[in-house]
Amino acid sequence: MPKSNKKELSPEQREELFGALKARFEKNMHRHKGLEWANVQAKLDANAEKLWSLNEMEQTGGEPDVVDHDKKKGEYIFFDCSAESPKGRRSVCYDREGLESRKKYKPENTAIDMATVMGIELLTEEQYRALQELEHFDLKTSSWVQTPSDIRELGGALFCDCRYGHVFVYHNGASSYYGARGFRGSLSV
Structure with a gap:
């Protein structure tokens, strides 16, 4: 059966994802x-399309969970809540420009490209800090965060982690x- 380009889950995938999300939510x-x-x-x-994005987060090791509710917009906000940076999204440059500037040993993908395909956004520094208020994450790994354009224009990008009980940028x-x-x-749903 040819693979569909539609961003929809099968009934079995939906049931499996709902089971994982509900269990994580309740825990x-x-x-x-x-x-x-x-x-x-x-x-x-x-x-359905947001559900597809959540499944992508789950399949790449993000362990998405609800972290906020925007009552004005009526949206639930999900963040990746895996203890460490999601395994299926590591070893990536920040963006396509960064990848193209490498002369050798290019990784397979970029954080921005992967997030775009998944239908999600990288956390901002503010969101990352809010996540760390819930519990400590990235004690052994680090995570790229959205980078201000003035830093990016100079060739840099920002990442965060948690060490010694503090968030570092x-x-x-x-x-x-x-x-x-x-x-x-x-992801806002």
Whole structure:
């Protein structure tokens, strides 16, 4: 059977994803106090393409979970909540320009390109810090974050991690990549 370009999940994939999301939601109520899973699931049921993006987050090791509820927009905000930077999104340059500037040993992909295909956005520094308020993540890895254009224009990109109980923001050339650096994403549904 030819692979469809539609961003839809099969009934089996939906059931498996809902099972994983519900179990994670119920196990980690400190991330979303006062929210009800039934309301989150209803919102997901009405947004098949967003459900596809959540599945991509799950399949690449992100362990997405609800971290906020924007009452004005009526949206639930999911972040990657894996203990370390998602395994399926590591060893990537920051963006296409960074990748193209490498003369040799080019990685297979970039954080920005992967996020775009997945239908998610890299966390901002502010979002990353908010995530770390819920619990500590990236104790052994690091994650690219959205980089301001003035830094990016000079060839740099930002990444964050958590060491010694503190969140650190660093810089690297956008063309750099490491086995322990990936990226975390956000998705509003």
